[in-house]
Amino acid sequence: MLEAISEFGNVAQSSTGGTLTDPSAAAALAVGLAALGAGYAERGIGSAAVGAMAEDESLFVNGLILTVLPETIVILALVVVFIV
Amino acid sequence: MSAAGSSNPEYVVARVRARRGSLYGDEEYRKLVRMSPPEIARFMEESTYEAEINALGSRHGGVDLIEYALNANLADQFEAILDWSEGRVYDLVVRYLRKFDAWNVKTVIRGIYTDADTEDVEVDLIRAGSFDDRRIQRLLEADSIEAVVEILEDTIYGEPLEAAYADFQEADVLVPLENAVDRAFYDHLLGSLGGDEPTRQYERFLKAEVDFRNARNALRLARSGADLDPADYFIEGGELFDRATLSRLAANLDELVTYIADSTYGDDLGDALRELEEADSLIAFEHATDAALLTYGDRLGTIHPVSVTPIISYILAKEREVENIRAIARGKEAGLGSDEIESELVIQ
Numbered sequence: 483m484l485e486a487i488s489e490f491g492n493v494a495q496s497s498t499g500g501t502l503t504d505p506s507a508a509a510a511l512a513v514g515l516a517a518l519g520a521g522y523a524e525r526g527i528g529s530a531a532v533g534a535m536a537e538d539e540s541l542f543v544n545g546l547i548l549t550v551l552p553e554t555i556v557i558l559a560l561v562v563v564f565i566v
Numbered sequence: 567m568s569a570a571g572s573s574n575p576e577y578v579v580a581r582v583r584a585r586r587g588s589l590y591g592d593e594e595y596r597k598l599v600r601m602s603p604p605e606i607a608r609f610m611e612e613s614t615y616e617a618e619i620n621a622l623g624s625r626h627g628g629v630d631l632i633e634y635a636l637n638a639n640l641a642d643q644f645e646a647i648l649d650w651s652e653g654r655v656y657d658l659v660v661r662y663l664r665k666f667d668a669w670n671v672k673t674v675i676r677g678i679y680t681d682a683d684t685e686d687v688e689v690d691l692i693r694a695g696s697f698d699d700r701r702i703q704r705l706l707e708a709d710s711i712e713a714v715v716e717i718l719e720d721t722i723y724g725e726p727l728e729a730a731y732a733d734f735q736e737a738d739v740l741v742p743l744e745n746a747v748d749r750a751f752y753d754h755l756l757g758s759l760g761g762d763e764p765t766r767q768y769e770r771f772l773k774a775e776v777d778f779r780n781a782r783n784a785l786r787l788a789r790s791g792a793d794l795d796p797a798d799y800f801i802e803g804g805e806l807f808d809r810a811t812l813s814r815l816a817a818n819l820d821e822l823v824t825y826i827a828d829s830t831y832g833d834d835l836g837d838a839l840r841e842l843e844e845a846d847s848l849i850a851f852e853h854a855t856d857a858a859l860l861t862y863g864d865r866l867g868t869i870h871p872v873s874v875t876p877i878i879s880y881i882l883a884k885e886r887e888v889e890n891i892r893a894i895a896r897g898k899e900a901g902l903g904s905d906e907i908e909s910e911l912v913i914q
Contacts, residue, residue, distance in 0.1 A: 526576045526872070532578030533650075541584075 516559030613799030644694035667695030713850030784816030
């Protein structure tokens with residue numbers, strides 16, 4: 483996960499010709515990073531949710547909702563795409 | 567499953583917290599205290615112990631059934647925790663659960679020493695440690711202590727046991743072997759922990775446990791009037807006592823309690839220690855230290871919700887529940903009154 487981020491940074495830096503000065507490229511990067519963050523958050527929540535469900539099946543709905551909550555970050559990041 | 571890979575505290579903590587909810591509370595204990603052993607067994611059958619009571623119901627009865635069902639359930643639950651845990655979490659949890667390995671090894675050795683039936687030994691084992699069924703089976707089938715030492719060769723008990731075996735052959739008493747097992751357990755309990763903040767807290771908790779164990783052992787020795795030096799039974803690793811202070815304090819309960827209250831535990835364990843100060847008997851002292859440890863574990867579990875500490879806190883609470891139910895069942899069998907039994911229970 484963390485290695486992926488630094489790799490991401492490397493790619494962003496090494497792309498010469500000012501790719502990141504292009505607004506839509508920067509927006510795409512923002513969405514991508516937000517998705518990465520959401521994925522990391524969901525990893526923890528998801529495994530806890532599955533653990534709770536294994537003990538008590540009635541927790542399925544709660545677990546599902548809590549697991550996808552970090553997705554809102556990605557949706558908010560998507561707003562940026564429409565603004566630029 | 568194993569110590570390899572990344573750790574998954576979230577998953578284990580979620581499961582353990584759910585199970586914690588189904589532990590017996592005040593209400594259940596109050597009911598249990600008023601029941602006879604068969605009623606207790608029935609009550610257990612209707613709660614989390616259903617599978618064990620049903621499985622053992624045909625072979626055992628009365629208080630024995632309760633006792634074996636408790637052991638089986640304890641083993642089951644702890645084995646499950648080890649199954650779920652991976653990586654660092656497994657390493658930390660197994661350190662604590664190895665005490666059941668130590669218990670099993672000692673039980674097997676004692677069984678062989680006294681020529682007990684394999685079946686009798688088997689029911690006394692608590693299969694909650696890190697040994698798998700195959701190793702336990704081999705231990706049960708071992709017909710001499712030498713064979714036991716050989717089976718444990720590749721475990722942490724291998725070397726210490728081998729070293730102690732010579733002493734055993736010389737003197738023909740079990741003390742060196744049992745000491746070797748205990749020492750191996752405590753050496754690995756605190757060895758090379760390191761790591762992040764929750765782990766350091768966990769280490770402090772383990773040290774507290776060692777400290778209280780030391781205090782308890784010293785008191786027991788002092789009370790028993792036996793001419794034994796508490797320093798010989800001292801367990802390394804705690805931070806409160808060293809050999810000399812322990813021997814000095816063991817003679818006087820008040821001084822010992824004041825010493826603990828003035829120590830670093832005083833701040834954390836205020837209420838429990840006040841109870842400890844009021845404790846006049848050895849049993850009350852032991853119960854107070856148990857309750858203090860439980861409170862300590864719970865506190866840690868709340869401070870670091872996603873770490874090993876809530877898991878340990880559950881393990882402690884479960885052990886306590888098993889001991890409480892056992893105390894109720896045994897107390898009923900011995901014909902104790904409700905009040906007396908209640909005084910035997912450690913309820914937070």
